[in-house]
Structures are given as C-alpha cells and as structure tokens.
Amino acid sequence: MKPKVIVYKKLEPVVLEYVQEACEVVYFEKIDENTAAAFYEELKNAEGLLGSGLKVDHELLEKAPHLKIVSNISVGYDNLDISELNRRGIMATNTPNVLNETVADTMIGLLLAAARRIPELDHYVKSGKWTSHLTPTHFGVDMHHKTLGIIGMGRIGAAIAKRAHFGFGMNILYHNRTRNEEVERTYMATHRTLEELCQEADFICLMVPLTPETKNLIGETEFALMKNTAIFVNGSRGATVDEEALVGALQNGQILAAGLDVFVEEPVRHDHPLLSMPNVVTLPHIGSATSETRIGMAQFAAENLVLGLQGKKPPALLTQDPSNR
Known part of the structure; x- marks a missing residue:
C-alpha cells in the first residue's frame, strides 16, 4: 500500500507523476478557512507533506500522528518548527542549491x-x-x-x-x-x-x-x-x-x-x-521564479519526500536522521 502524502502546491505534471508512482497523493490547491476541515481530515493518515509556506508547528503536528516527513519546496524553512519535528522524529527537508x-x-x-x-x-x-x-x-x-x-x-x-x-x-x-x-x-x-x-x-x-x-x-x-x-x-x-x-x-x-x-x-x-x-x-517575491528553477526545486523536494518515505536519508535533511536516533 502506497503512503499517503498531501501536496499543497501545484506541481508540473512530470513532478506529480513521479510522486504518484510512489505515493497516494491528496492535492489541495490552497489551505484556507474553506479547505482547512478537509485538510485536517486527510492529515490524520498522511505520512508526508509536500509544498511551501505551510506553518508546521506543534498544533499542526498534533493532528498528524502518522507523519514521517515534511518536504519544503523552498530553501527557506522558517515555517517549520525544527525542534518540534526533531522531538517527534519527523524528517524535514528543503531545496538548497537549485535556486x-x-x-x-x-x-x-x-x-x-x-x-x-x-x-x-x-x-x-x-x-x-x-x-x-x-x-x-x-x-x-x-x-x-x-x-x-x-x-x-x-x-x-x-x-x-x-x-x-x-x-x-x-x-x-x-x-x-x-x-x-x-x-x-x-x-x-x-x-x-x-x-x-x-x-x-x-x-x-x-x-x-x-x-x-x-x-x-x-x-x-x-x-x-x-x-x-x-x-x-x-x-x-x-x-x-x-x-x-x-x-x-x-x-x-x-x-x-x-x-x-x-x-x-x-x-x-x-x-x-x-x-x-x-x-x-x-518585486512580488520572485527571487527563484523562473520555470526552470521552480521545476527543479519541486523535483528536488519530491525526491526528498520519496526517499524519506522509503526509509532512506534525503539529501537535504534539516532535522536529525531518525535512523540514527
């Protein structure tokens, strides 16, 4: 059975297909007051999160008992509570170098x-x-x-x-x-x-x-x-x-x-x-906003996600490696 992951950023077809080969994908175009209830319902059984900007903190993690990895499509990760993720043994990754x-x-x-x-x-x-x-x-x-x-x-x-x-x-x-x-x-x-x-x-x-x-x-x-x-x-x-x-x-x-x-x-x-x-x-926060770079970032984030769910160490791991705990 494939692990369930929630994707909350639009992906290029080639990247989405890569994730779908390894995972059951639930997609949210955006997470707001209109979609929050459905998102939290799916979060109950999700093992992975893939996207950018979502605040991943104690409150969210309390609703995600099976979560194994959060893969940020971004080099920045100030939206992630790294200490809380470490405490729970959940991996977090980002996408350095590509951009x-x-x-x-x-x-x-x-x-x-x-x-x-x-x-x-x-x-x-x-x-x-x-x-x-x-x-x-x-x-x-x-x-x-x-x-x-x-x-x-x-x-x-x-x-x-x-x-x-x-x-x-x-x-x-x-x-x-x-x-x-x-x-x-x-x-x-x-x-x-x-x-x-x-x-x-x-x-x-x-x-x-x-x-x-x-x-x-x-x-x-x-x-x-x-x-x-x-x-x-x-x-x-x-x-x-x-x-x-x-x-x-x-x-x-x-x-x-x-x-x-x-x-x-x-x-x-x-x-x-x-x-x-x-x-x-x-400028409207377009530092990395070219088609080539955004596709590369999404592909890197997808690879981090899939490797983590396969029990392997992702190349851009921000948290402690759970296998070494």
Missing part, C-alpha cells in the same frame, strides 16, 4: 534597477512624460567599480559576489557568522562587522535566513550608519528588516534607494508607503 544562480540573477537585477532607476524611468517614458532632453534630475548612479556589501555569505551570497566582482568590477565586503575563505580568495572579498559594512558599502544586499537572531536585523541603527548615497536591497525575508525604519530612512534621505523582493506581509498591502516611493523597486 542559487537564479536568485543571484534577481538580486543583481534589483541592484541595477534601483541604481539606474529603470522602473521609474520606464514609467516616465510610457506615461508620455519624455518630451524633451533629460536633465540630471533623471540620472541614476553607477554600479560598476563601487563597493557591494553582502550580509549573509552563503551559497546565494557567493553567487552574487561572483557576478558583482567579475561582471561589474565591484569591491566585495561581507558580513557572516563565520569567515568564508573561499569567497575571500576567489572574489577578493573582505570580512567586516555589520557596522563596518553599513558604513563602507555603496550597495548593501541582505541575504540571511529568518531566525530569531536575524529578525529586524536591519533597523534604525543600521540605516543611520549607511551612506546617504547607499542603495539597499533585500532578498532574504521581509521580517529581517524593520520596515518602518526603512520607510523613515528613505523619507529622510538617510539612504538613496531600495530594492525589495520580500515584505513582512505578503502579498504586501496596496497602501504600504514603500509602494508609493519612486526610489523603491518592488
């Missing part, structure tokens, strides 16, 4: 779009305002040969450093819990304290996971340290930044511009002050 290059492309795009005011000037042309020669009020700033500070030098941070160093001739500073000798050697990157990085960098890119330690990591103090010509981009999680402090820093001219792929509340409310600022480039 590194794609997210790095997005972050470079955000940096460049904010520096050269691309969305703002695109609107300027399309709204019929381009009726004469441009003046310095329309100019952006150079990105090449400037200093980029990367906060969070993991695999994605390193991929951003590669593009910035070799593609734009940028000087790389980074702040990380541990030194990364490979990026220091390969991209001539220099380790800095968070305070030093904020003071020295022309561009600042935030790429840390969301943890209790990184919540509101960048706030009033950090923005006050930045150059008034600095451009700040966030590709991590919205809650790693104090959004009120960011709004204030932009309004007060403490920093020049910002590029955001993430927000505290997603989807972001339409009347959020950041959305009315021409010097803020906003």
Whole structure:
C-alpha cells in the first residue's frame, strides 16, 4: 500500500507523476478557512507533506500522528518548527542549491534597477512624460567599480559576489557568522562587522535566513550608519528588516534607494508607503521564479519526500536522521 502524502502546491505534471508512482497523493490547491476541515481530515493518515509556506508547528503536528516527513519546496524553512519535528522524529527537508544562480540573477537585477532607476524611468517614458532632453534630475548612479556589501555569505551570497566582482568590477565586503575563505580568495572579498559594512558599502544586499537572531536585523541603527548615497536591497525575508525604519530612512534621505523582493506581509498591502516611493523597486517575491528553477526545486523536494518515505536519508535533511536516533 502506497503512503499517503498531501501536496499543497501545484506541481508540473512530470513532478506529480513521479510522486504518484510512489505515493497516494491528496492535492489541495490552497489551505484556507474553506479547505482547512478537509485538510485536517486527510492529515490524520498522511505520512508526508509536500509544498511551501505551510506553518508546521506543534498544533499542526498534533493532528498528524502518522507523519514521517515534511518536504519544503523552498530553501527557506522558517515555517517549520525544527525542534518540534526533531522531538517527534519527523524528517524535514528543503531545496538548497537549485535556486542559487537564479536568485543571484534577481538580486543583481534589483541592484541595477534601483541604481539606474529603470522602473521609474520606464514609467516616465510610457506615461508620455519624455518630451524633451533629460536633465540630471533623471540620472541614476553607477554600479560598476563601487563597493557591494553582502550580509549573509552563503551559497546565494557567493553567487552574487561572483557576478558583482567579475561582471561589474565591484569591491566585495561581507558580513557572516563565520569567515568564508573561499569567497575571500576567489572574489577578493573582505570580512567586516555589520557596522563596518553599513558604513563602507555603496550597495548593501541582505541575504540571511529568518531566525530569531536575524529578525529586524536591519533597523534604525543600521540605516543611520549607511551612506546617504547607499542603495539597499533585500532578498532574504521581509521580517529581517524593520520596515518602518526603512520607510523613515528613505523619507529622510538617510539612504538613496531600495530594492525589495520580500515584505513582512505578503502579498504586501496596496497602501504600504514603500509602494508609493519612486526610489523603491518592488518585486512580488520572485527571487527563484523562473520555470526552470521552480521545476527543479519541486523535483528536488519530491525526491526528498520519496526517499524519506522509503526509509532512506534525503539529501537535504534539516532535522536529525531518525535512523540514527
């Protein structure tokens, strides 16, 4: 008898077929107040969960007595209570590496779009305002040969450093819990304290996971340290930044511009002050959103799921291996 799994994210047919070969699949397009009762009923006998964004905590796990694995279609896993999953001997997995290059492309795009005011000037042309020669009020700033500070030098941070160093001739500073000798050697990157990085960098890119330690990591103090010509981009999680402090820093001219792929509340409310600022480039959390990468992430997550249900160790295991307990 095949193990029952609940899928709560639309999968490409090839990925869904792979899961169905090994599992009995129950699919929910979304889990909300209209589908919650049916979801919890199916959860009673489910051995696996496959999707992204679902909060898996004590309350949910109490309703899932047969659960063996939770497979996140995401590199981030702040929706998972890892300590509770460990306590229950339930595996949890994510999808690292598959999206590194794609997210790095997005972050470079955000940096460049904010520096050269691309969305703002695109609107300027399309709204019929381009009726004469441009003046310095329309100019952006150079990105090449400037200093980029990367906060969070993991695999994605390193991929951003590669593009910035070799593609734009940028000087790389980074702040990380541990030194990364490979990026220091390969991209001539220099380790800095968070305070030093904020003071020295022309561009600042935030790429840390969301943890209790990184919540509101960048706030009033950090923005006050930045150059008034600095451009700040966030590709991590919205809650790693104090959004009120960011709004204030932009309004007060403490920093020049910002590029955001993430927000505290997603989807972001339409009347959020950041959305009315021409010097803020906003994206709807699309860091990894290309067809190729999303299919690769889903396939990786599906493989994690199936291997875990077969009693094997998934390659991207976040929790303790139950076989070693």
